Amino acid sequence: MSALTPVLGDRSLFPHLQVPYYANFAAISPPSLPVEQAALAQIRDVASRGAGSFGTWIGARRTLKDQLASLVGAHGDDIGLCPNTTMGVAAIAFGLDLQPGDRILCVQGEFPANVLPWQQAAQRFGATVDFLPAPEPFASTRAWLEHCTHFLPCKILAISAVRFDTGWRAPLAELADLCHRHGAQLAVDAVQAVGIVPLDVTALGIDYLACGSHKWLMGPEGSGFLYVRPGLAEHMHKTLAGWLSVPDPADFLMRGPGWLRYDKPVRDRADFVEGANVAAASCAGLAASVTILQQIGVPSIYTHVQQWHDALEPYLLHWGFTSLRPTEVDRRSGILACRPPQGIDVVALQARLGELGVSCSIPNGNLRFSAHWPSPLAEVTGLADRLEQALSDLRRAT
Ligand SMILES: Cc1ncc(COP(=O)(O)O)c(C=O)c1O
Structure with a gap:
């Protein structure tokens, strides 16, 4: 060994x-040591090659997304890298086609990262935010779910897969089913779950999921990911898109004159959130820690x-x-x-x-x-x- x-x-x-x-x-x-070493190796590579290293680390994004996808039962095409949970939640909240009068459901007592972006989006588009009651760790899940039905319909329900304060794990399959039966969608803040709790977005029927790197994924701070269920990304407003969110975004930097354009369509995939340079050292560290999580299981x-x-x-x-x-x-x-x-x-x-x-x-x-x-x-x-x-x-x- x-x-x-x-x-x-x-x-x-x-x-x-x-x-x-x-x-x-x-x-x-x-x-961990492998995480430190991987992050340092990325920095060392830029230190030695400067801009020559750009292609290597852009390429590494795909491998990381495939790793993250396999951890949560998704396909790499449905994953986008983002700097933390909050930015993933914001990409969802500002990506929805919110209309005046739409209702967003959050949950009482949640970590603010899964409330503030929803409030901001609601304010921007004239929607409202209502709150489901906080689930009690000892109460029956069935009773809580039954109670939740009285709050539907809504446009979207935003909940944490695991509560930061009590550790209560949400019944995501049941919530997805409940939402879908009422024409709503389910968005999950999974930063307290991925890496410790087995979680399969496809089997559970989750529509959107956001997760940061530095807790149970055991990566350095500054990276994370967004999952968008196949078929949903094309309907999202790409509010957080940037210069790297389009096909062949760096052509104008590599191919000589005549390639600079502002009319390329933003990718209809979760990776529209990868609109600019990311924290590549953090991503390299995250790839190393996910490898370990996969090795152990x-x-x-x-x-x-x-x-x-x-x-x-x-x-x-x-x-x-x-x-x-x-x-x-x-x-x-x-x-x-x-x-x-x-x-x-x-x-x-x-x-x-x-x-x-x-x-x-x-x-x-x-x-x-x-x-x-x-x-x-x-x-x-x-x-x-x-x-x-x-x-x-x-x-x-x-
Ligand atoms: C449930 C939950 N969501 C979000 C966050 C914040 O995550 P980030 O800093 O990645 O946005 C935390 C941090 O403690 C958390 O417990």
């Missing part, structure tokens, strides 16, 4: 990671992370935390969120945990742990010891 072979539960590919207990992959994934990663959660959750319950892990197994994800025991301030708890070597987050006031494939199962006991220590330190201080 090579020194760079990824192994579940083994942090050897993260030699620069100094945090002893890293449970924060839902926030930012530290790049997302279903195996998911199982590993559930084992990590299975090990930590009993400690949380024992010390009086309220676990927000959904009771329905299909609603679980890479996130294990909880609420601290009464009298414990979550901000102070996260800060104390940080001092004790544990990195985790507190989105919307929940304490959130998120392990990924390199997270050792054996670390859970040590992490739990630090959690107990942090609790007792805080109690002593009050």
